[in-house]
Amino acid sequence: MNRVMDELRGKYPDAEARLIDLAEQHMQFADGRGYLEYEGDTGDVARALMEADAIIIGTPIFQASIPGALKNVFDLLPVNAFQDKVVGIVVTAGSPKHYLVAEQQLRPILAYMKAQVVQSYVFIEAKDVYRGELVNDDAALRIERLVEDTVTLTRAYSQMREEREAQYAF
Structure with missing residues (x-):
């Protein structure tokens, strides 16, 4: 994700971006409350999303599954949490056998939550990373493309939303 952030900041310096690492957050388990009722890191993460x-x-x-933390x-968010949002996916796994987890588990959740999912996700195997650094040039190019596609789609959907809202006279 550091590579994603570097790419985003390098090509789109005006874009406001924040990296949220769940490993650094003290998250509460979802218990059915509305997301605005959570405080601390849990509330901050939910509101940021x-x-x-x-x-x-x-x-x-x-x-062979997404982490429970994700x-x-x-589970903290409402069903329509990602409506009118563009969502890109970067997945890392120790085995090429896990490439379908994003397709069969993550995409259905995002679709259910009404996200506009970027068509191509980035799948990175453990062999593509050495000492925390991405060493696969193809994976780097796929990250670059994902960032470009995410920004382009976000701008397009924003313009479409503005045009749709402009049709109403209030």
Whole structure:
């Protein structure tokens, strides 16, 4: 995700971006309350996601599934949390056998939450990373394309939304 942030800041310096690392947050488990009722890190993360125009989710795959921490974040939010938001996906996994986790688990959740998901997600295997650095040039190019597509789609959907809202006289 650091590579994603570097790419975003380098090509789109005017874009407001924030990296949220769930490992650094003290998150409460979702208990059915509205997201605005949570305080501390949990409330901050939920509100940041609800206020964002676009989101790029970076997640590892553990035991052939998305991590529970990520699922918990989804559980904190309302069903339509990602309506009118563009969502890109970056997945890392230890095995090429896990490439479909994003397709079969993450995409359906995002679609249910009404996200506009960027068509191509980035799948990175453990062999593509050495000592925390991305060493696969193809993966770097796919990240570059994901960032470009996310920004382009966000701008397009924003313009479409503005045109739609302009049709109403209030």
